[in-house]
Each structure stands twice: as C-alpha cells, then as structure tokens.
Amino acid sequence: MNRKTRWAAVALLGSGLVQAGVASAQDEGEGGDTGFFSSLFSGMDFSLGGFIRPEIAVATGDENPFNQGGNVYNGVTVARQAGDPFTAYGPVLSVPVLSGALNAIGLGSVTQPGTLLGDLLGAVPVVNGQLPIADQVARPVHSTDNTFNMMVLRGELEAGIRFSSDLSLVARVRAMYDPGVYDDINAEHLVGADGMGIVGGDPALYHHQPNFYEYRVEGDSTPNPLEWDGKNYQVYFPALFFEYNRGPLNLRLGNQQIAWGQAIFFRVLDVVDGLDLRRHSVLDNAQEEFSDKRVPSLGLRVGYQISDEWIADAYVQKFQPSIYGNPNTPYNVIPTQFTVHDLYAKGGYDDKISYGLRLKGNYGQWGFQAMAVRRYNPDGVFRWTASNVDRDLPNNNILGITENLLNNGVTGPSTGELLAQTPFEASPGGVYSANEWFHYAGMARLDAVDGLNAAITEFAPATSRLLAAPAADTQAAYNELNTFFMAAGGALRGHIAREYFAENVFGAGVSYVTEGTPGSFLDQLIINLEASYTPNRVYTAPSLSRDYLREDSAIGALVLEKYHRFTQAFPATYMVLQYMHRTKDDLFGRALKGYGGNVNAPAGGISGGANYVVFALQQPFPQDIYRVSLATLYDPRGGILVQPGIKWKPRGSITVDAFYSYINGHLGGNPNNNALSTADFADEFTLRVGYQF
Template sequence: MVTAVFAAFACSAPAHAQEGGDTDGFLSSLWNKTTFNALVRADFSYRTTSFQNPYNQNNMPFQDVDVPRQAYVPPALSTGLVNNALGVLGLPGLNIAQPLDWNVPIPGFSDTVKRSDFIPQNDTEYNYNTLRFTGEMDTKFTQNLRLNIRLRGIYDPEMYDLFDANDVSGLQGGIKGGGGDRYADTGKANLFEAKGRNGRNLNPLEIAGRNYMIDLPTFIVNYKTGPFDFRFGNQQIAWGQAIFFRTFDVANGLDYRRHLVIDRAIEEYEDERVSKIALRGTMQVTDTMIADGFVGKFQPDIVGNPNTPFNVVPAQFYRPLDNYYTGNYDTKIDYGIRMKADYGNWGYQAMAVRRYNPLGVFHWTESGINDGLYGGLLGNIVESAYALKLPNCGALYNPSTCRMYGSVGEALSHTPLTIAPAGVYSAKEWFSSAAGVRLDGFDMVNTIIKEYPALQDVFASEVQDPEQTAHLLNTFFLGAGGSIRGNVARDYYRENVFGVGGTYVTSADPSSFLDSIILNLEVQYTPQRAYTRPDLSSNPIKSDEFIFTAVAEKWYRYTQAFPAAYLVFQYQHRTDSDLVGLNLRGYGGNARNQEYRPSDGLGSADYFVFAGFQPTPNRKFIFEWAFLLDAEGGLLAQPNVRWNPGNDISVDLFYNYVDAGAWGSGRSTLQRAFDYADEVALRFTYTL
C-alpha cells in the first residue's frame, strides 16, 4: 500500500518534473528535500527444549494424563425433579437420604478423560519466524515543517503446525461463534489480527490478516519554531529508556503479538510500543529546562491470539472479547506533561499523566452462544429436569423449581460458559490452568455463580471448598459431553499517574570506574489503579501502587584496544503488580500438587537487570547481554552476538534462557508465564 506509493513517487517524481519542463519547480524541489530508507529483516527462533507453550491446545495441563471424573447430584436439583426426570426417561428414581451438598455421586455416571484423545497433537519446533519490511520517508517542506512516515510490513510463513478449530468440528457441535466477533477462535490460529468485540481493528492504522500485518507506526507532521517543537500524528512517545522496566514510559501500550517481551532486549520496547494518534509538544523553557506534553487517542495493549507461539491466555477460553469500541474507549483521550531540568551534575524530572490503563481489566462475560448439552444420558436428564421446572415464576422464582429461559442452551448463553470442544475437560485441568495464569480456581466458580444467575438456573450452586468445586465441575463436564469453554471480556479504567525522578553524574578520577556513572532514580505513584481479580469478577481490585526504579549506567573503556563498553544495572520494586501490570494477589498457585488455591499472593515484587554491550576494535562484532532476575527466583538470560560483515548487512544470534525456578518453587515469578521459551534466535537485517 504505502510501499507502492513510496516506490511510485521515487520512480516518477523526477520524470514528471522533466515532462513539465520545470526541473526547478515544486515537485523537483520537494523531491530533493525527501529522503528514503528501508530495511528487510528475517527473524527465526528454534525451540531448544521439549517444553511447549502450556497455554495452547497441544500442551495443556494433563494433556496426556488419564483423569477420572464422577458426576454428583446438584443441590439445586430437588429430589422430586430428579425422580421426575428419571421417570420421563424410563429410569428408576433415586432414594437420597442425606442433604445434598455436592456430596452424593450419581451411580454409573463416571469416566476417565484424556485431552489428547480429542485434541489433534502437534510438536512445534519453531517459536518465531517472520519476514519484515520497514520503509521510512522524510520530507522537509520548509526549515520548520516536515513529514515523517514509517511503514512496517510483517509476514509469517508459518513454519509450525498451528491448531485449527475445524479439526474438532465434529465434537460437541464444534467451537461456535456468537456474542461478538470470534475471528481468533473458530478457524486456524490467527497470528496477527487484533479486533474488538464488534470486529473492528484495535489499531486503526493497521491492515492485518491471519499471517500478515501492515501498519504505520509513525505518520507525523513535525513543526518547529523558536523554542517549540510540535508533532501531530501516529507516534510513540518514549519517556523511558530502561531495559525491561517502564516507570515513566506510560504514554503508550505494548503489543505482545510478535515475540512477547523476549525480543532483542537492548531495543528497549522499540518494536513493542503501540503507537497512538496524538499531538505532542516540546518547549525549551530555559537552557536547562524542557517541558514535554501530549494529548492523544487512547490505544490499548494488544495480546496474542489463542494457539499462537507466544500466547499467554489459556486457549480453553475464547479469546477475550475486547470492549474497546463497544465501551466507547476508542473515543477516550490520554494526556500528560513531563518537566526535565539539569543543574550541574544533577538532573530532575516530574510527570503527571491522566490515561486509561492500556492493559485493562479482564472479567467474566456472557457468551451469547446458545447451545445445549452433549452428555448423552446425563445431559438428557439435566435438560429434562430443566424443562420440568415452571417457567416465568416472576417474584416467586426459585432456581430449584422455576426456570428463566426456554432451554439449557439459552440459559448458558447468559453465562460465561459455552459447551464446546477443546475447552476444560476436568476439575484438575481447571485448577491447574487457573493457577498457571495467577487465578483462583475455587473463587472463579463461586464468582460465576453469584454474578450470573442464569448459571443457578441450570442447577449450579455455590461451593464451600475445592473438593465440592471439583465435584461441581466434573458434573458439568460430564453433562456437557466433554469440555466447557470460558468467556471473558476486557474493559479499561482511567487512572492518574504521577512520577518524580532525579539524576546524578558522578565525578572522580577520569581513569576510575567510578567516574561519569549516571545514577537515576524514578518513582511512580498511581492512586486506585484497577487490576484483574483472581476470580475474574467484574468488580476489579483497586489499590494505590508505588513503583521505585534505580538505574546506574556507564560507558567504560577497559583498554585502549577496544571501544568503550556500555553497562547498565537496574533495580525495580513494585508494591502491587508484576512487571507487565498484573496484580500480585494471584501468585503462588500450583494445582498439579493438589494445592488448588493460590497462596495469599505476593506483598511486593522486586526485579534486577544487568545489561550492556561491548564492540570489538573494528566494530565487526558486538557482544550484548541482558539478564532479568526476579527476586522470587526467576531468570531470563539473553546473550547476543551481533555481526556486521559490511554491505549493509547485520546478523544477530542470541539465546533466550528462561528458568522460572532458578531457585525456589518457581510458582511466584514473572518468568513462570514463559518458562517454556528457551530458544536460539537468529535475525538477519539488510539495509536498503
């Protein structure tokens, strides 16, 4: 699209000017003031261990394990209704003497389930493979006015076997649509599209298909006059320069679709920031003071789709329905200001930003999918019992004897649960998957039942402990005829973010390592920040958060034979959330050891970074490294060798080593979310 425009302009502009006989006219003058540059890049990463993404269909918890399931009599299902339903089906009635509390098994209704008997298997060797073109055009109309456009095109040749929902279309009616655009769930895994509930692109300046995307990360008009610098258009506003950390860098969200957060770390989120349409103005107030402010259209974080290599949302759930448009968040504005000043060896900065948190809050939502049960005899009993309840009881409604809807399927369409294959198949899988994404499998069930009365209408009732929860869940899975899929949505909350920071440059003997170290301290404070609850309630956690970041960086020349090395040490303390903004309350769950509920979570999180690079004397090679350490025991290590053979070619070879439990249990670390991602990565870049 824009590439073609660039090419056509490049080829035709001089000729057009010559045809008109005015080589010194407007077009030729404009051409002489325009520069073009571009690069092509190929990225590949190869998995070096047997571990695969545990949030995708081929590697779910208990994927290849036989798990027993037993059905129990629902307490909300009165004995009379049970016996009436059995009588309709010509079966003998039950004589239940003890009170019902998800403790009475239904004889003959049990089985053993293994997910791999239903879900096609694959073994993904590659984690990441893309081909990329980036082109940039800069036109300087006058001394004060210029236009800058950057186009990015990415294509994934799909050198991996992706899950296809069509492969399970013959089970439980297949993975169905409804309740919103289900573009990422009902066909082959979708690598790039990112849409709201209504089917519109979350990024308005992006064209994307299942395995390609084209966007304009930069499209700005820049005007400078005197001490003022104004930039209007689609842009990144990078107020922070830390590796892995974002304290002042709050203007833009992040795009996790491509290589999550384990791309080349030294790039400092250059490829991950989500551009926004904004007006940014910078003013040189004095020789030592700058004021920098912006007003821009709110743009959310973009998370990966189910069954893509770096997906972080369990694929037994539908992709979260994004309310960006249906909630009118696309009309919301973010704005903020930052002041920076220098005084000798000291520097100061402060910011105030009013924004919508781009990560948002995830919560249960109605599925909008009307489908009944596929559980054979047990499913027929439940549907018959439901049909025997009295319709339209009004004020006299009682879930044991009355019903609000015409069928079980209609009732379920008003709950977050959908009868479909490739969902959750057992209580053990439910608890384990929940713990893996820092959710509380026990509270999740009670929250659905309390917040969605339609679930009580189909005989669900609150549970008192994990054992009862397991009985309820397995009963529902058996009645469903296999598995049940969950439905969640994302909403966004406004917040005020304040920050202060100070910088000091040390002075010592010029030959000393202690000379010219840049020390930087940044503090962020956000009152009443909204977070996703571990039970996925629609009522988010709200708490005041403090983030403290300390950075020491230095250029140091070990020997005159080598250029100076760049070294940076970082530390960050967070009081309420982890490095990507998820609340710490859900940390600590481990259902594989029958610890069905997470601990009380973490009271705070601490992270350390050591990174840098060292060029060789001829700069043909650059050795880079980046280490991210979670104080709870997680490690991400990324050594990199960059080779510059000449002829505008560069080659990066780096390794991502991830260990969620370098020490400790590994249950309460950031790295737990991508512990599977040990890989060797190769990047080839050619600058045109």
C-alpha cells in the same frame, strides 16, 4: 464510515494537503513566481531508506502451554468425580437426597418409577444407598511439536520530506509476513459430543487456523488506524507525522510512538503507549528497549525548550490498547480454553483520549524530571461475561440428560438458553477437568475457587437453575467443576470480556553523574532513580469478577549505568544494573493477589511486593564489526531470564544479529509465585539477517 476510517482519513488528509502544497510550490517555482507556498517550501529536501530482514526463532524449550497443542493435559488421563448439588457437592450423588430436594421444589414426580429420569436412576447400581457417578477423561487434543517459534520476513521503509527549515514529514511503514508453517491446531478439527465445533467468539480467531496478526475487537475487525492486517501479514505506520520546529518550540502531529524512560525490561515512566505483543512478544533483544513494541497512536506532541537546561514535553493522543497474541499463535499467553471479547470498540473506548506532561532538566551533575499523565490503562482488565451461545448440554451422559429433563424449554428455558446467560458454552477445546481448571488458574494468576464462585453468583438465576452453587472449599469446587464438565459431554469453554479504565499516573526521577579519578570505575557513573504512583488503579480480580480489584500502586526503579574501558585494545564496555520494586502488581501488570495457586489449591496471593534485578552489558569490538551483549532479568521468587547475543556487521549494509533467550521460572518453590514462569516455555535461539538500503 467507522471510527478507525475517520481517524485514518484525518491523518491521510493532512498528508495529502501538504503534498498538494508541495505540488503547488513546484508549479509556482516553474513559472518563476513567488508566493506563500514557494517561501514555505523553499528549502525542501527528500530522503528515503529502509531495510529488509528475515527473522527466525528456533525453539529449544517446550510447546506453549497456553495453546491447544501445548496444553499439559493433552492425552493425560484424569479421574473425574461428580458431586451432589443438594449436599454442597459432596463426593457422590445420593438418590434419597436428590428425590427429597426435587420434591421440595415441586419436581419430585420426575424421579418417580416409570419416568425417564426415575428409570435411569433406578438402573444405575447403588452402593451403600448412594449413586456413584465418576469417569476418566484424557483431553482429546493432540500435542504439537514445533521446531520454530517464529519465521518472519520483515521490511521497513522510511521517508523524510523536509519542506523548509521549520517543517518536515516523517513516514515510516513496516510490513511483516509469516508463512505460518508451524505444527499447530486448526480449531475446525475440534469437535464436541454433539458433533459440533466451537460456536462462540470471533470466528476469525477461534474457529479456524491461528490468526497471527489481525487485532479484532467486538464490533470492529480493524481497530488500529493506519494498520492493515491479514492472517499472515501486517502492514502499518509506526510513524506518520508532521514535525514543526521554530526556535524553542517543537510540534509533532500524526501517528507516532512516545517513549519516556529508558530502562531495560522496566517501564516506570514509560507509560504513554501500550505494547504490541503479536510480534515476538517481549522476547526481542532486550537492549532495544521496546522500540518495536510500542503501539503508535494518532496525537499531538509538543516540546518546548524553556531554557538551556529545562524542557517541557506534553502530548494528547487517541487511546490505543496493548495487543496480546492471538489464540494458538506461538507467543499467546491467554489460555485458549477461554474466549476473549475485547470491548475496545463496543464499549466506546476507541473515542477516548490520553494526555500528559513531563518536565525534564539538569542542574550541574544532577538531573530531574516529573510527569503527570491521564490515560486509559492500555493493558485492560478482564472479567466473566455471558457466552450468548445457545447450545444444549448433550444427552450422551446421565448428568446432561438430567439437566435437559429439568430444563427442557417447555416449562422454562432450555439448558442452552440458560448456558447462554452464563460465561460458559459446552464446546470442544475448553476445560475438561477440575485438575486442568486449577492448574491453568494458577498459571494465569487467578483464584480457581473464587473464579468459579464469581461465575456462579454473578450470573444467577441462570446458574442456579442449572443447579450450580458457590463452592465452600477446594474439594467442593473440584466436584462441582467435574460435574458440569461431565454434563457438557467433555468440556466447557469460558468467556471473558476485556475493558479499560482511566487512571492518573504521577512520576518523578532524579539522576546524578559521579566524578572520580579519570578512568576509574566510579568516574562518570550515572545513578538514576525513578518512581511512579497511580491511585486507585483497576486490576483484573483474581476471581474474574465484574467487581474489579482497585489498589493504590507504586513502582520504583534504581538504575546504575556506566561506560568503562577495561583495555585500550577495545572500546568502552556499557554496563547497567537495575533494581525495581512494585507494590501491588508484577512486571506484566498482574495483581499479586492472584499469585500462588496450583493444581491443589487456589491463589493465596503474595505479600511484600514484587522485586526484579537486571544486569546487562554491551561490548563493541574494534571498528565495531562485532558487538557482544548480555541481558539478565532475575525474579528472587524463582525466575530468571538470560539473553546472550552477538551482532556482526560484515559489510556496512548487512547486519547479522543472533541471541539466545533462556527462561527458567522453576528455580524454587511454586512457579506461580514469580513472573517469569509465564514465559519459561519460550527458550529459543533467534537469528536476524538484515540488509539496509
């Protein structure tokens, strides 16, 4: 029995025991007897409801550049120039220097006339005493063109069983189905120079058609309890818990989501659960405040009403990480030239727990709260890892032939055996040029030069035997990268591991409700200030080094909320203005030290922290048949998201919800200096039509 099965069995066994108790109570009731169960379940009640809702998102922007079909270098011809490993990867390869260097390590005989390598070198035209090795490459993957970013049928069923005035069971099951009728890339059709496809990584994610819903980690294909997934469907319990109320005490035991804080877009005190980004990423209606995104977890939540004004809220739960979109799915944000090895199960994190305590209270017009949480950061961190793919470099180019002659598996490891000890495999669908490497490093908020050097130095001596060496500058990195892409017969795929680290998060908040002239704008204005501090938080290093970046992180947010009635003909308008400052990372938890890279330069980082401004409003019409909304998120470094929407209820059981998401991360300067450029491909119109029963 694996860990997930054990956790699920605990939850379902508890449910079964209570159901058995219900049956016993009913049996005793039929006989007219009284006893423990009949008294415990004397006030039993049952409720059932749910909805079914098709959802579509019509694309009005570009293809996702993080996927194979949206890669900006597909079909674009790029020049590649090899460098010389014996002259710090200069622009060309010098035969005398190469021969001298090989002689110095006792391998000079391989370049002598009459040898295969010597004859190959002698057959290539020499210009000014140097051997030019250069070519041109166009990424050999066709670009996709999608009309829809999402086509999903969603259903939800919620049952409530009240066994008595104190005890109840809440069960909510949710099902998603995506027919997958998109123009996408089937990885089976990607073929390398040796006629083979992608070898490394989980085949269900990297070797076939896109997998929309399965969350798979190393050593466990189903790491989430009470969740059952397939390539095109998902069924899970966002809630399955017992709730017990007795006087000031409230207990919830089972699978549940815990939401602390209520800011739109911003998560300052909302640190309990990670986010599930498989379903429409963060592009649902912003004013729903991540209600569909928090990852449920098995745990115990305890609330205690200390007084009329103060409440304590504590929890302990099984650690569940955030879930990113899978490779080549519409909202994926991890470049698919790289293979991710999630170590959630293999690293033993699936047996970890998180816990925390919050105190919240009011004193007149003032409100106060404070929290302390010990958790594993659900976002995780990434680093280079060995590919474990034993695949020789192809012999269709002089650089591959040279490497295979030097490492032929006779006197030492072969090139395939050496590459298996590095973070790379010579496979299709990877990175084809230094231009692509630098461009995508900037998009991923990584350092292109330091990333290359970390992959070399941390995986020596295998990398040094392949003649790789740390690059001193951008030009040397360009030459070295192109040398190995050419030697690979086209492309190299990178391999990265995802790990998780424990951290302490401390937070506090204060709010104040103003009083003014009744009906004035300053009357009943809610001012809320929240802040959190995490000492020694672990971030992904911009180099993807195993030596992770550690920073003391602080986050603060100021929120102004107001219901204001502008006219008696309409209900009050809800408005909110928010400002957030983050000292070390961006809105998505990425270290600011990885910002600023582009195709011509590695990341330089940004100073002064990150700032974000939100304005949102919601205006109901009379009888609440219509409700219009607007949400905007602005990054002063050059990004904006604008989301207008309208909700229509033609009947009590039918709701039509439509909204448009406009994202622009190129308002000025380098787009890799603002957070929103990551998603500015996802301009789209979303329509949801729901029937509630």
